[in-house]
Amino acid sequence: MKLAFSTANTAFNYKYLLSRLFPYLKPHLFRIFIAFSLAIPLGLLDGATAFALKPYIDVVVNGNTMVVRGFELTRDLLANFIPFLIVAFATLQGVLRYLNSYLSDWLSNKISNSVKIDLFKKLIKMDSKFFDENSSGIVLTRFLGDPDTASRTIVDSIKNLITCATEAIGLIAVLLWTSWKLAFVGVIVLTVAFLPMALLRKRIKKVSNESAVLGGGITTNFNETYHGNKIMTGYGLQEKLFHKFEKQIRKSFDLTMSLSKRAGWMSPIMYCIASVGIAIVMFFGNHLIITGEMTTGSFASFITSLLLLYKPVKGLGGTLTGLQGVFVAASRVFELFDLVPEIQDKENAVELKGINNKIEFKNVNFEYVENVPVLKNINFEVKKFETVALVGNSGGGKSTIVNLLPRFYDVKSGSIQIDGVDIREFTLSSLRQNISEVFQDNFLFSGTIRDNILMGKFDATEEEIQNAVKLAHLDEFLEHLENGIDTVIGERGASLSGGQRQRVAIARAILKNAPIIVLDEATSALDNKSEAIVQKALENLMQNRTVFVIAHRLSTIKNADRIMVVNDGELAEVGTHEELMQIPNGQYKALYDMQFRSVDKEILQEV
Numbered sequence: 268m269k270l271a272f273s274t275a276n277t278a279f280n281y282k283y284l285l286s287r288l289f290p291y292l293k294p295h296l297f298r299i300f301i302a303f304s305l306a307i308p309l310g311l312l313d314g315a316t317a318f319a320l321k322p323y324i325d326v327v328v329n330g331n332t333m334v335v336r337g338f339e340l341t342r343d344l345l346a347n348f349i350p351f352l353i354v355a356f357a358t359l360q361g362v363l364r365y366l367n368s369y370l371s372d373w374l375s376n377k378i379s380n381s382v383k384i385d386l387f388k389k390l391i392k393m394d395s396k397f398f399d400e401n402s403s404g405i406v407l408t409r410f411l412g413d414p415d416t417a418s419r420t421i422v423d424s425i426k427n428l429i430t431c432a433t434e435a436i437g438l439i440a441v442l443l444w445t446s447w448k449l450a451f452v453g454v455i456v457l458t459v460a461f462l463p464m465a466l467l468r469k470r471i472k473k474v475s476n477e478s479a480v481l482g483g484g485i486t487t488n489f490n491e492t493y494h495g496n497k498i499m500t501g502y503g504l505q506e507k508l509f510h511k512f513e514k515q516i517r518k519s520f521d522l523t524m525s526l527s528k529r530a531g532w533m534s535p536i537m538y539c540i541a542s543v544g545i546a547i548v549m550f551f552g553n554h555l556i557i558t559g560e561m562t563t564g565s566f567a568s569f570i571t572s573l574l575l576l577y578k579p580v581k582g583l584g585g586t587l588t589g590l591q592g593v594f595v596a597a598s599r600v601f602e603l604f605d606l607v608p609e610i611q612d613k614e615n616a617v618e619l620k621g622i623n624n625k626i627e628f629k630n631v632n633f634e635y636v637e638n639v640p641v642l643k644n645i646n647f648e649v650k651k652f653e654t655v656a657l658v659g660n661s662g663g664g665k666s667t668i669v670n671l672l673p674r675f676y677d678v679k680s681g682s683i684q685i686d687g688v689d690i691r692e693f694t695l696s697s698l699r700q701n702i703s704e705v706f707q708d709n710f711l712f713s714g715t716i717r718d719n720i721l722m723g724k725f726d727a728t729e730e731e732i733q734n735a736v737k738l739a740h741l742d743e744f745l746e747h748l749e750n751g752i753d754t755v756i757g758e759r760g761a762s763l764s765g766g767q768r769q770r771v772a773i774a775r776a777i778l779k780n781a782p783i784i785v786l787d788e789a790t791s792a793l794d795n796k797s798e799a800i801v802q803k804a805l806e807n808l809m810q811n812r813t814v815f816v817i818a819h820r821l822s823t824i825k826n827a828d829r830i831m832v833v834n835d836g837e838l839a840e841v842g843t844h845e846e847l848m849q850i851p852n853g854q855y856k857a858l859y860d861m862q863f864r865s866v867d868k869e870i871l872q873e874v
Contacts, residue, residue, distance in 0.1 A: 309430050310432065354830050375420070375422045381412065382420075386414060393606065395670070397608070417593055417594075425590075428590070431579040431586060434575075439576065445559055488511060497557060556577065562625065618694055621782050622685055626685050627683070627684045628645050629681055631645040633679050641836050643836045644681075645837070647811060656830045657831050657860070664836045673698060674699075703781040714755065721778070732776060738773075740800050744770070770800070773805060786815070831849055
């Protein structure tokens with residue numbers, strides 16, 4: 268799946284989204300209940316303040332008498348009591364607001380982290396095709412950014428929704444208690460003012476999806492600038508990359524302002540509608556006061572409640588608008604959870620215990636892009652402990668052949684068999700445990716040299732580690748480091764030379780002790796001196812193992828049991844060096860004369 272093509276089709280299917288979110292909410296239901304419960308008094312306390320104005324104005328200001336259940340409220344009593352009551356309410360509201368905010372932050376981060384953990388578990392199980400189709404930036408944005416938007420905001424949004432709703436309910440209750448006639452007018456006006464929020468849904472979805480794709484592109488640009496800094500500097504690409512980034516930022520600005528433009532006019536409209544409503548209420552209220560149907564205190568309490576009601580109603584609108592963005596992000600998150608790797612274990616897959624006889628490619632066809640063949644009817648077999656060299660022009664299909672063996676990709680037709688059993692019958696973990704790879708550019712993880720070697724076998728003994736170090740010819744390099752094997756090498760092993768990184772990778776492969784070895788241009792990026800050392804390490808790795816090697820060095824190719832020439836996706840020639848050199852106008856002979864002889868001559872001159 269190409270993540271840039273996200274549609275978030277379930278963004279407005281709230282029942283579905285909440286059902287998918289529920290497993291992440293379930294462990295924290297008690298805390299969620301407490302957070303939502305705290306939101307109710309938070310909302311109601313604003314109504315209490317407005318409610319207190321009626322007795323204060325009628326009794327304290329106007330000197331009227333008020334009797335509640337037989338108890339007379341005097342001017343002196345209310346004049347001293349109501350101010351302290353308002354302070355007490357405000358203090359209580361502040362404490363509740365703090366507790367609610369802390370609890371919401373705790374819940375939001377817990378839920379977001381749980382979603383991220385599960386998404387990372389999904390990410391590490393995706394196959395090579397997924398990573399081929401999606402840039403690092405879009406992956407980071409979708410797997411880290413969307414969970415934050417969806418999970419960390421939803422609890423806070425629902426809490427705000429409850430607070431605003433209860434605040435509105437409390438204030439509406441005060442309005443109805445004060446004057447149901449005025450309340451009817453006020454509530455209708457505010458409802459009309461609230462309706463335009465519904466118009467934003469589709470625009471939010473569109474902008475949110477486009478912003479996610481654009482954000483991924485920006486992140487990718489940063490990653491490429493960081494990792495490709497030498498190429499950028501060497502080729503003078505600074506201005507080109509800057510203009511690319513500037514264009515992305517401007518497009519991001521345009522998307523943001525597009526949404527802002529549509530959302531911005533709603534606030535003035537709401538103000539305008541609300542002001543018309545207040546004017547109507549004041550006109551009608553004056554009439555009620557004059558006719559004696561309403562006291563001055565009641566009217567002041569009503570107007571205060573109505574003005575206060577605008578805040579939660581606007582808050583409800585803003586929260587619901589924000590929730591649209593949350594649900595769009597949640598929809599994109601669950602799209603990720605629904606991804607299914609194309610490469611996975613077959614039902615009733617068996618464990619591969621090693622190779623006893625041979626590996627066989629039978630009528631193998633493969634294509635990365637539909638109807639664009641990369642391998643065409645490949646047939647060959649490799650016996651146990653045999654070393655096979657794959658040679659041919661660049662892009663001919665050599666690397667594809669070795670990438671099919673551990674099932675980084677699956678064949679389109681035909682089969683690859685180990686001891687007569689299709690490799691798709693084996694579990695992926697056992698198949699890959701039986702294969703070690705050393706590539707041209709081996710990825711080293713941040714940490715120490717020891718950490719990277721132990722990835723071959725996490726429970727290796729110190730003796731096994733030191734043996735791997737020795738066989739990989741790392742010992743002569745490590746003894747010059749202050750911390751030796753425990754030296755921190757930084758991101759991607761940037762502090763090591765190419766040859767040193769290769770030897771760490773070889774030590775890792777030696778420690779893994781897999782019966783099948785794949786060497787894909789393992790020495791092609793090295794100078795002759797480094798190559799000679801790495802070649803010795805590779806020879807130790809290759810002993811008593813079945814080896815597939817793609818190489819440019821003549822000695823490696825000549826020492827192989829068989830050489831296979833792969834050109835244009837087809838197996839052109841198979842034989843030993845001597846046999847292939849005897850073929851008149853043979854492809855291997857032409858390749859040897861053009862490439863390998865000159866490389867070999869350079870190595871001999873170096874020696």
